[in-house]
Amino acid sequence: MESMFSNLSDEDLAFKAEVDEFMLSEVAPYVNDIDQGKKEIWDVIRPMGQNGLLGITFPKKFGGRSGSFTQELLMTEAVCYHSLPVDMSRSASIYPAMMIRMFGKSKVLRKYIDPLIKGEKIGCFCFTEPDAGSDLSRMKSIFMKDKANDEFTLTGEKRFITNGSVADTLVVYGRNGAFIVQNDWDGFEVIEEYQMMGLHGLHLGHIKFTNVRIPKENALFYKEIKPSTEVRKTSAISSMQAMLGPERIVVSVEALAVARRALEVAIQYSTERVQFKRPISEFEGINFKVAEMVSNYEAGKALLEKSIGKMEDGFLAAMAKLFVCTNAFKICDEAIQILGGIGYTNKYPVERCARDVRLLRIGAGTDEIMKYIIQKGVYKSINK
Numbered sequence: 001m002e003s004m005f006s007n008l009s010d011e012d013l014a015f016k017a018e019v020d021e022f023m024l025s026e027v028a029p030y031v032n033d034i035d036q037g038k039k040e041i042w043d044v045i046r047p048m049g050q051n052g053l054l055g056i057t058f059p060k061k062f063g064g065r066s067g068s069f070t071q072e073l074l075m076t077e078a079v080c081y082h083s084l085p086v087d088m089s090r091s092a093s094i095y096p097a098m099m100i101r102m103f104g105k106s107k108v109l110r111k112y113i114d115p116l117i118k119g120e121k122i123g124c125f126c127f128t129e130p131d132a133g134s135d136l137s138r139m140k141s142i143f144m145k146d147k148a149n150d151e152f153t154l155t156g157e158k159r160f161i162t163n164g165s166v167a168d169t170l171v172v173y174g175r176n177g178a179f180i181v182q183n184d185w186d187g188f189e190v191i192e193e194y195q196m197m198g199l200h201g202l203h204l205g206h207i208k209f210t211n212v213r214i215p216k217e218n219a220l221f222y223k224e225i226k227p228s229t230e231v232r233k234t235s236a237i238s239s240m241q242a243m244l245g246p247e248r249i250v251v252s253v254e255a256l257a258v259a260r261r262a263l264e265v266a267i268q269y270s271t272e273r274v275q276f277k278r279p280i281s282e283f284e285g286i287n288f289k290v291a292e293m294v295s296n297y298e299a300g301k302a303l304l305e306k307s308i309g310k311m312e313d314g315f316l317a318a319m320a321k322l323f324v325c326t327n328a329f330k331i332c333d334e335a336i337q338i339l340g341g342i343g344y345t346n347k348y349p350v351e352r353c354a355r356d357v358r359l360l361r362i363g364a365g366t367d368e369i370m371k372y373i374i375q376k377g378v379y380k381s382i383n384k
């Protein structure tokens with residue numbers, strides 16, 4: 001199977017060759033150990049920072065490469081082909097740096113961005129709360145201005161946060177703003193690290209903030225609100241929603257890369273495994289599955305390409321995420337079926353791919369929320 005990206009410039013091709021080689025030597029050998037809890041995931045991500053692979057789109061003054069968004073997507077594809085949890089941990093650490101770069105005060109940019117993109121510090125971004133998942137207007141976390149000390153305090157809880165239990169630098173959204181928070185400040189606490197069906201090695205945290213004091217220069221957004229103010233109307237929520245379209249494109253690239261890995265393994269295996277005196281690829285029961293898997297992979301790729309071409313279009317991004325992520329899981333599940341019993345063991349990566357990719361129907365907006373966005377777009381255009 002080919003990479004999902006074609007028509008690359010010479011510069012992009014050289015970049016792709018560099019990251020493919022890096023992944024083969026520095027990530028692939030450790031993927032099973034990460035899945036089995038024998039190797040710390042950040043031990044393979046940190047060297048990416050040391051080799052300039054974390055801050056791809058960041059300007060050189062922050063230690064980045066001034067690369068393109070295409071290169072960031074090539075990196076996503078290359079990492080996910082080997083390991084989705086490695087890529088999710090990597091990108092969750094870079095999102096805060098992106099938000100700080102866009103909305104942070106100049107005084108704190110270097111302080112927080114440089115260590116994140118060098119891999120010296122770990123980042124996370126925090127929206128989800130126990131009572132606020134798909135419906136972020138239910139967020140309770142709140143920032144209070146302490147006029148006497150000219151600083152702010154944060155009180156609240158966040159759960160299901162990628163890197164949450166190990167992050168040094170947290171971008172935390174609340175009812176009335178978003179701030180940069182450090183894990184070494186008084187009042188920060190890790191309540192739990194979740195065990196998951198897949199994505200082993202990824203540190204998924206439930207964290208709590210009790211009157212955490214934050215200097216005013218760490219504000220990304222702040223608005224004094226009355227307790228009755230609808231949270232959807234704040235600028236913090238609008239900025240978060242603006243990030244969600246591109247994030248859904250990245251998630252679709254992740255899903256497609258995992259699906260490609262499973263597809264390649266299944267196709268190869270079907271030509272080698274002999275039963276009833278024939279390679280199983282000669283049975284219609286198997287080769288028709290492959291036909292459907294490849295068609296869904298290619299259809300997802302086409303929809304994703306269209307969506308990448310119109311980054312600001314949240315409707316297209318939702319369609320791409322829904323189609324690609326549901327089909328990526330189906331492809332991985334069918335890959336297990338093609339491999340039979342050995343597919344259910346960890347001798348081949350297909351069972352890991354299925355366990356890992358299942359999350360992408362939930363994270364960054366569930367299938368149901370994608371359908372909600374799509375139908376809204378359909379009826380809006382009809383009722384114009």
Ligand SMILES: Cc1cc2nc3c(=O)[nH]c(=O)nc-3n(C[C@H](O)[C@H](O)[C@H](O)COP(=O)(O)OP(=O)(O)OC[C@H]3O[C@@H](n4cnc5c(N)ncnc54)[C@H](O)[C@@H]3O)c2cc1C
Pocket residue numbers: 092124125126127128132133134135159160161162163199204359362363364365366367368369372
């Ligand atoms: C591994 C992992 C990593 C994550 N990383 C992060 C992170 O780094 N930062 C962060 O902030 N969050 C993160 N999340 C949280 C993730 O974004 C949420 O889990 C997701 O948005 C869904 O919220 P919820 O789990 O509370 O489900 P809920 O919103 O409670 O949904 C439960 C069910 O109800 C359905 N539902 C809800 N509303 C509607 C509706 N209007 N119509 C139809 N169906 C509906 C949902 O689709 C779902 O099927 C992560 C989650 C996981 C599991």
